[in-house]
Amino acid sequence: MLRTVLQISAVVFTVMLSGCSMCGGSTTIISKSIGSPPDSPSIGATISSITILSANSGWAVGRVYTLGQANAQNIADSVPIAGAILHFNGSTWNSVKINSPLFSLAMANANSGWAVGANGTILYYNGATWEPQNSEVSGILWGVSAVSATEAWAVGDNGVILHCLNGIWKTAVSPTTAQLRAVYMQNADSGWAAGANGTVLQYTKGEWKLVTVPALFTMNTIAVVPPNILLFGGGDMKINSNNQTQFWTSYPAALEYQSGQWSTLTGFTSPIQSFAVINANDIWAFVEAAPASHFTGQGWKVNMNQTQLYIGAASNVYNGTIYLGTSNGEIYSFVGGKITTMFQGPQCNGMIQFNC
Helix, strand or coil: CEECCCCCCCCEEEEEEEEECCCCEEEEEEEEECCCCCCCCEEEEEEEEEEEEECCEEEEEEEEEEEEEECCCCCEEEEEEEEEEEEECCCCEEEEEECCCEEEEEEEECCEEEEEEHHHCEEEECCCCEEEECCCCCCCEEEEEEEECCEEEEEEHHHCEEEEECCEEEECCCCCCCCEEEEEEEECCEEEEEEHHHCEEEEECCEEEECCCCCCCCEEEEEEECCCEEEEEECCCEECCCCCEEEECCCCCEEEEECCEEEEECCCCCCEEEEEEEECCEEEEEECCCCCEEECCCCEEECCCCHHHHHEEEEEEECCEEEEEECCCEEEEEECCEEEEEEECCEECCEECCCC
8 A cells, every 4th residue: 555645635835934853943844735535535647657769659657546535644545556558659648558556667778668566567568569577576666777678677665676687587685675666777787776764775796785875765766967967856744733744845855976975955845756857957856746846057946837847746858858747647748948738647437547
């Protein structure tokens, strides 16, 4: 069961100044009030991962979930019930229902790639169809990264790390039992993984090792800023006495790694779901149900202008254009300040899904 903060009814954002024991002084807090949960479960859809290969080819994966009753802290429990694979042919996106929710996608090239998700699901694209591969695990696989058409890595619950060679997946030795949510392989001999409680792993010389980092937040995504900078994004929401979730914008929600040195980054409105890197001075950080943040070479600043970018869940950049998948089952393209709707999940009995 996934636990996440979702929009249940009216969601109100307020900005206030408050003391923060973690930050050592006054800080800006983004506070989100949550309305009453529905009497019966509702259904929603989220784009989990997206990759654009060319002007005429792209892929995305997602999940459909039921939103149940709120728990004692008024946080809804969302249970993924199905998934989807979406294909872009240059003009339209078409979706196909998958039994298991999907959380990550990695394409080695136009004719090979992997998608992973709940129940240890791994699907491989052979250039024509998506076929299941045996993972030998039953938990959620949150991230996947392709090294080549025949090699990939995947990470998931309980510190699980899987390695694929020529279609055979094997469990690798993991130095942690923490949930791993993202993996990025630079090449066959080096890579990174990250997840809950500030867990960061580095892969070198055939071994995964824990790395000490300067901030202990949940990390959802890893991005590359050419030529040699890595960004680790995430963050954690906290609940106050009024059953509101709060995010301290002055508290680190991203780490930057360059030449063996770590630094913390602030200036985000909610836990980061994905980065979209256009170049070293044009980077976007997308979050769910809050304004995105934009880096233009002079620090991270909250962008309040494009409201469609408030619900970013997954992103990819191709030829200077950002392709954004949302937690409302939508896909947008974004370039030069212009947002174009590319796909909207159909409403089935008033609920957004990928397939009716």
